[in-house]
Amino acid sequence: MTSSRDPERLVHSRAADDAELGQLLRRAAADHPAPAQVEQVVRGVLRQLGAPRPSPLRRHGPWLSVVGLLLAGGAWLASSRSAPARRADGALRPSVVASAAAARPQSSASPADVPSARLRPATSAPPGPEAGPFPALQAGALAAPKGNDDAPTRERGQAAPPVEGAPSTPPTVTRPLSAAPPASVSARAQAAPAQSSSAARATQRDRARTRARSAGAVPDDELALLARAQRALGQAPLEALTSLRAHAAAHPHGRYAEERDALVCDALARLGRSDELHAAAAAFMALHVGSPLAPRIARYLDGARSAPRHSTQSDSGPATTLIK
């Protein structure tokens, strides 16, 4: 262990003035931890490595609130240029309502905190739930088909409690990366505000059912859908995206939701849909904080930056057409 150029170690020194220090060093070198201490360390490390990660929303609620606020700001900027947020009857457009709810802080939000006035549009483009700055987020590649009202409408970590008494805020509108767009949920809540509490209860039942399904064994079709998407990814990314969409509809909180969302980013990168890719990547980072797949998502973004930028609207239509 000693190189020929190295000085003699004090533990081996025979010099009298090194004797005491050498003895201390010999003791220190032989001072091993007890086997129980070694086992304690090993067990602790294994426990931390093997423990299931807590929900990102629960761990990083405040940060995600900030991210949601930024997304809502982007939504407001884009919708102020493209589409009105408020219909003729004064009701907020569902996608804007969803963005506002997503921006609501987790702990202390009140209806008055939601900057609804700032969400109002400045232009008069035709209203519609599909317009927005993050098509992949609002109705896009990661979302289940419209009308899938059974999909749970809140992320696993239950980011924000429902705000009661909000006149223009539907009871449950935030949704995960892979959940259905809440357009019909929002519309229903506007049409019948008196039924909001029963709708919330129904949503909670759906959520519980989904959680129960997710807690059990991985369904065969979940794996089959992902395997099909993975096979198709190289040759037919559009087909892969369809499979992933089907997976998101059938298993919004499935065991492999994180992998699915990463595959969606991969497919979007292969399709060159950089706008949707950026939105999907931002949503992925927000939903799956600390994911080991994050470097891969960053690589997709790097690739998209180096490749010529394709506009979703001009080249391939909005994300809704992609997944339908």
Place this chain on the structure above:
Amino acid sequence: MEQHVPYVWRVLRSMGVAEHDLPDVCQDTFLVVHRRLAEFEGRSSLRTWICGIALRVASDHRGKAYRRREQAQGELPDVADSAAQDDELERRQAREQLGRLLDGLPADQRQVFVLFEIEQMQMKEVAAVVGCPLSTAYSRLYAARDTLKRALTAPDSKVAP
């Protein structure tokens, strides 16, 4: 992992991590090792690489303890002391004396001294771990030796705390 725990434990202890914090800091070290294992390129031995991580974790830990204004206590209080524990007591006293001596060293000299004298690594490995030229590692080692010998001959060096 069991084979790596003893020397990580020793390095952490020699770098001033308090006895009651050693299990936690040791765990933190191996969690960092696990997280960064993909970055290990094999240019040095695994032991050398892990020792480098342990040095940084120990340094972070000491910084945090300083910021929290913690009063580091060397040992947890004993519940009982019997004749059978004499050997352990002697070892503990030697450990404390060496700890006090090492506490008097600058951090860069301490790292070189611990890795060379206690962990018995080659100087070129030591230089790689601490990230300095080989000649600088030598000079740090000699400076540390001089400081420690002077401290040992000082009249209050053997006074128990």
